[in-house]
Amino acid sequence: MMKFLILLNLFLFSGFSFQVDNGKSVIIPLDNSNGVLTINNRTITILPHPVYPDKGFAIIPIDYYEKPHHLNAIWDEQEIHQNIDINITCAAYPTEVITVDSAKVCPPQEVLERIATEKAEAEHIYNTITPERYWNKPFMRPIDSITTSQYGSARTYNGVLKSYHGGVDFRALTPLPILASNDGVVVLAKERYYSGGTVIIDHGEGIYSCYFHLSEFNVKVGDPVVQGQNIALSGATGRITGPHLHFGFMIQGIQSDPIEFMAQIESLFHVAISSAPSNQSH
Numbered sequence: 001m002m003k004f005l006i007l008l009n010l011f012l013f014s015g016f017s018f019q020v021d022n023g024k025s026v027i028i029p030l031d032n033s034n035g036v037l038t039i040n041n042r043t044i045t046i047l048p049h050p051v052y053p054d055k056g057f058a059i060i061p062i063d064y065y066e067k068p069h070h071l072n073a074i075w076d077e078q079e080i081h082q083n084i085d086i087n088i089t090c091a092a093y094p095t096e097v098i099t100v101d102s103a104k105v106c107p108p109q110e111v112l113e114r115i116a117t118e119k120a121e122a123e124h125i126y127n128t129i130t131p132e133r134y135w136n137k138p139f140m141r142p143i144d145s146i147t148t149s150q151y152g153s154a155r156t157y158n159g160v161l162k163s164y165h166g167g168v169d170f171r172a173l174t175p176l177p178i179l180a181s182n183d184g185v186v187v188l189a190k191e192r193y194y195s196g197g198t199v200i201i202d203h204g205e206g207i208y209s210c211y212f213h214l215s216e217f218n219v220k221v222g223d224p225v226v227q228g229q230n231i232a233l234s235g236a237t238g239r240i241t242g243p244h245l246h247f248g249f250m251i252q253g254i255q256s257d258p259i260e261f262m263a264q265i266e267s268l269f270h271v272a273i274s275s276a277p278s279n280q281s282h
Ligand SMILES: [Zn+2]
Pocket: 149, 165, 166, 167, 168, 169, 245, 246, 247
């Protein structure tokens, strides 16, 4: 009987599938936070649900440069061997042509070492996963202003295609207070070559929020912050066309659409539980 029920369970949920665009993240709800979730032999941390402690979820960030294909995630939990299909689709991101100070496109020799050091420092931060969760509510926008550039635009700087826009820009023509998107710990607060005045907050579990082009800091490395805390003033520092706030998220070392990510997390708080199958019926 037990075997029959397990087989029935696998059969019933064989079509368990999610769709996600490149550059965005998807939340996989799970019936509990036990077991092991793997994608291509890479282990994905299963996290306890913030509202229903007996449930679990996993965040799967998809890199911007991922091509459309199917990923097979496998959740092994006791007798259950659950296949979860993740269908990666191609987002229709716009193209932006931007003119900035030429030194911020082709940096002079003397700053190359500084740029490399700052890149390595950031990568070290983003690849560090703090097991503790600091947040217990949805993330909020760090500024009450309109969006001037969305995440994902392919960007041509001074006529050269350099990269894509890794965050969302908010209008801030005069210096405005920048608020922490959620509770966390400040892990970087300094002036950088490209991002100018920069604050990075560790929210735990591999989630980092980033605030660029700031003119003043109200926090320093090591400070615990609470959601809505005034951490800085916006500005026009680094590689910019004018004053604004650039706001981004790094999830498990992968840059992800901040608006989409915040919506995904918020759904955990507001949507009735609909999760992957478990063996609870056995
Ligand atoms: Zn930006």
